[in-house]
Amino acid sequence: MEIDFQGSLQTGFFTSRMDKMLGWARKYSIFQYPFVTACCGMEYMSTASSHYDIDRFGAGLPRFSPRQADVLFVVGTISQKLAPVLVQIYEQMCAPKWVVAFGVCTCTGGFYDNYATVTGIDHIVPVDIYIPGCPPRPETVLEGLMLLQTKMQNQKQEL
Amino acid sequence: MEATITLQKIQENFENDVIEIHRRFQQDTAVIASSSLLQVATFLKEDPELQYNYLMDLTAVDYWKRKPRFEVVYHFLSVANSFRLRLKVPVAEPEPKVDTLTTLWPGANWYEREVYDMFGIQFTGHPDLRRILLYPEFEGHPLRKDYPIKRRQPLIGPKH
Amino acid sequence: MFLNVGPAHPATHGVIQIQTELDGEIVRKADIQIGYLHRAFEKHCEESTYTQCFPYTDRLNYVSPLISNFGFAAAVETLMDLKVPERCNYIRVILSEISRLTDHLTCIGASAMELGAFSVFLYMVKAREWLYELIESVTGARLTISYGRVGGVKADLPEGFETECRAALKKTREVLKEVDELLTGNRIFYDRMRGVGVISAEEAIAYGITGPFLRSTGEAYDVRKAFPYFVYDRFEFDVPVGEHGDNYSRYLVRMEEMQQSIRIIEQALDGLPEGPTNVDPEGKIIEPDVMADLGKFGKTSGLLKNEVLIPPTLQGSEKRYHDRVAAPSKEASLPAKEQVYSNIEALMNHFKIIMLGHGLRPPEGEVYFPVEGANGELGFYIVSDGTDRPWRVRCHPPCFPIMAALGSILEGDQMADIVPTFGSVNMIAGELDR
Numbered sequence: 037m038e039i040d041f042q043g044s045l046q047t048g049f050f051t052s053r054m055d056k057m058l059g060w061a062r063k064y065s066i067f068q069y070p071f072v073t074a075c076c077g078m079e080y081m082s083t084a085s086s087h088y089d090i091d092r093f094g095a096g097l098p099r100f101s102p103r104q105a106d107v108l109f110v111v112g113t114i115s116q117k118l119a120p121v122l123v124q125i126y127e128q129m130c131a132p133k134w135v136v137a138f139g140v141c142t143c144t145g146g147f148y149d150n151y152a153t154v155t156g157i158d159h160i161v162p163v164d165i166y167i168p169g170c171p172p173r174p175e176t177v178l179e180g181l182m183l184l185q186t187k188m189q190n191q192k193q194e195l
Numbered sequence: 196m197e198a199t200i201t202l203q204k205i206q207e208n209f210e211n212d213v214i215e216i217h218r219r220f221q222q223d224t225a226v227i228a229s230s231s232l233l234q235v236a237t238f239l240k241e242d243p244e245l246q247y248n249y250l251m252d253l254t255a256v257d258y259w260k261r262k263p264r265f266e267v268v269y270h271f272l273s274v275a276n277s278f279r280l281r282l283k284v285p286v287a288e289p290e291p292k293v294d295t296l297t298t299l300w301p302g303a304n305w306y307e308r309e310v311y312d313m314f315g316i317q318f319t320g321h322p323d324l325r326r327i328l329l330y331p332e333f334e335g336h337p338l339r340k341d342y343p344i345k346r347r348q349p350l351i352g353p354k355h
Numbered sequence: 356m357f358l359n360v361g362p363a364h365p366a367t368h369g370v371i372q373i374q375t376e377l378d379g380e381i382v383r384k385a386d387i388q389i390g391y392l393h394r395a396f397e398k399h400c401e402e403s404t405y406t407q408c409f410p411y412t413d414r415l416n417y418v419s420p421l422i423s424n425f426g427f428a429a430a431v432e433t434l435m436d437l438k439v440p441e442r443c444n445y446i447r448v449i450l451s452e453i454s455r456l457t458d459h460l461t462c463i464g465a466s467a468m469e470l471g472a473f474s475v476f477l478y479m480v481k482a483r484e485w486l487y488e489l490i491e492s493v494t495g496a497r498l499t500i501s502y503g504r505v506g507g508v509k510a511d512l513p514e515g516f517e518t519e520c521r522a523a524l525k526k527t528r529e530v531l532k533e534v535d536e537l538l539t540g541n542r543i544f545y546d547r548m549r550g551v552g553v554i555s556a557e558e559a560i561a562y563g564i565t566g567p568f569l570r571s572t573g574e575a576y577d578v579r580k581a582f583p584y585f586v587y588d589r590f591e592f593d594v595p596v597g598e599h600g601d602n603y604s605r606y607l608v609r610m611e612e613m614q615q616s617i618r619i620i621e622q623a624l625d626g627l628p629e630g631p632t633n634v635d636p637e638g639k640i641i642e643p644d645v646m647a648d649l650g651k652f653g654k655t656s657g658l659l660k661n662e663v664l665i666p667p668t669l670q671g672s673e674k675r676y677h678d679r680v681a682a683p684s685k686e687a688s689l690p691a692k693e694q695v696y697s698n699i700e701a702l703m704n705h706f707k708i709i710m711l712g713h714g715l716r717p718p719e720g721e722v723y724f725p726v727e728g729a730n731g732e733l734g735f736y737i738v739s740d741g742t743d744r745p746w747r748v749r750c751h752p753p754c755f756p757i758m759a760a761l762g763s764i765l766e767g768d769q770m771a772d773i774v775p776t777f778g779s780v781n782m783i784a785g786e787l788d789r
Binding site: 116117120150152159 | 329330337342344345346347348349350351352353
């Protein structure tokens with residue numbers, strides 16, 4: 037999250053307005069790639085459905101190809117066997133891209149600290165937003181999504 | 196302890212191979228020698244009075260300090276008679292191996308792969324014995340009692 | 356041509372890899388790789404006490420977690436020869452059937468979504484939300500509830516549960532009717548599901564398949580009828596049986612099973628026994644620290660007759676309801692919190708059950724307890740060595756043999772048929788890979 041003071045002093049008005057506009061556009065049109073593995077998937081399905089609607093945030097359409105998505109929702113425990121697949125998917129996404137660690141298994145491993153799990157996906161991909169909970173309630177997910185939107189808005193936008 | 200019909204028939208037909216027979220918590224258990232596994236299983240499946248048509252479960256237990264170390268446990272079910280039976284086959288430590296039941300029940304294929312993956316017990320005659328729950332680069336058999344739960348062998352990423 | 360329907364695929368629910376050899380559109384061979392969600396459930400259970408295993412069992416079949424909870428609890432109770440109070444059995448039946456409803460709703464909703472019927476998915480999840488609200492009012496959580504305990508359940512049903520439950524079931528029935536009208540006679544749905552993914556009864560039995568998958572082939576085996584547990588023998592319900600063993604039969608069997616589950620819940624609510632209620636004659640309520648202080652200062656007259664104010668997370672397990680939901684056993688059930696705060700015997704009992712090294716110690720032995728999970732026979736095989744941690748816990752997952760058979764089911768079908776067939780298997784990766 038950088039606020040470009042130098043830039044706005046030098047080139048001034050246009051860059052900061054462009055940044056704000058791009059940030060606004062990006063945050064309200066999130067194309068998510070839901071990488072769903074485990075129990076958190078059920079809460080993801082609840083969040084995406086009519087009760088706790090994620091569509092009103094502009095994030096309603098999941099794109100099922102990593103080339104077409106910009107936010108990677110990693111939902112559920114990642115095992116050691118699956119980790120190379122996750123990294124491959126992350127690398128296939130085009131910039132700008134963000135990663136949301138959904139559920140405590142992806143944040144820190146949860147209570148699955150054993151030979152078969154990756155304790156936290158930040159060991160293998162860079163993470164922007166952590167949503168803890170086992171599984172997190174849909175309201176928590178929506179708050180995480182709003183934090184992601186704030187982050188997208190305030191970031192220095194690259195073209 | 197009243198002997199149910201299953202235990203009686205096993206006792207009659209396989210006297211030399213039976214190591215132990217008991218009924219506890221209303222569940223029949225028979226411990227037999229590993230050399231007689233195929234014959235007992237065929238008998239259970241084909242006998243007209245018993246008709247154990249289901250192989251419900253196939254797993255193993257590691258009794259660490261006891262000899263023989265492993266025990267492969269089979270659960271059978273007869274739908275027609277509503278009988279259940281647990282069959283246990285003790286398997287000794289260096290190179291543990293047991294006959295496969297895939298010729299009688301094709302469902303045993305994946306169960307045996309899982310037991311091989313988790314315990315390292317070989318199944319002679321199995322068509323395709325390879326790891327099923329873990330990746331091929333994994334070394335060791337995690338459900339054995341001497342494998343520590345936190346020993347990771349990551350394909351990528353740090354190991355701690 | 357070799358095509359990999361890989362672990363991250365939009366239309367597969369759960370992480371599975373299907374390596375197919377295609378000849379044009381026809382699948383010649385399908386090799387299924389599982390294990391992408393192996394989380395070492397069995398190894399974790401070996402180093403946890405019996406009560407600490409319950410959260411791990413929740414996450415096995417995460418769409419119907421209550422059934423796994425109660426299956427594990429019942430297995431340990433068989434080992435310890437505990438008699439659970441009757442009301443508790445009724446509560447277990449009601450919640451198991453609600454869990455079965457959530458499982459079938461998710462299965463049909465997700466498989467319909469894969470075929471393009473997105474509204475059906477939204478309707479099913481809407482109905483599931485009502486059931487989640489019910490479960491939340493009883494257990495405190497929507498999905499991973501850890502509600503079962505050895506010897507009973509954690510807490511009693513809240514006030515007004517019966518009215519809310521009946522209202523939710525009425526609305527669920529309407530949703531099921533709507534979905535029936537949308538899907539059952541639908542030309543597209545019928546053409547995609549009929550005659551696809553066929554399995555015969557002999558093949559299903561040879562693989563060891565149980566549950567709706569088996570019943571759609573014509574063989575009527577249901578653990579609730581064959582080996583009744585809890586109080587299922589007191590209820591009248593039918594076991595729906597299909598004819599052709601294809602995807603469409605499985606869909607019909609699941610829809611009908613949901614109707615039967617609603618029937619069971621309504622009968623259970625009608626017959627729910629009250630159970631003993633222990634109420635103190637002078638029910639004055641004070642805070643626990645105030646009670647401890649009074650005791651320390653020696654002002655103990657009448658202290659035992661006071662009821663202690665316990666925190667809201669323990670609602671439902673107060674002294675009043677304690678005998679309804681916990682077995683009358685000193686070795687297994689925690690005493691009521693009011694007793695623990697007020698007298699030393701209950702405190703020592705509590706200590707002996709909770710502390711590591713003491714705790715719930717079943718006698719040495721082994722037991723296999725089968726319950727009817729949403730996918731089939733869910734069995735727990737527990738080997739106990741007399742200490743407070745199990746020596747071996749094995750969960751027999753109902754979808755494991757189905758996935759083993761899937762390779763041969765897919766042979767001969769077309770590539771696009773993999774999606775509805777896999778949807779009707781209702782594979783839950785948490786249970787399959789444990």
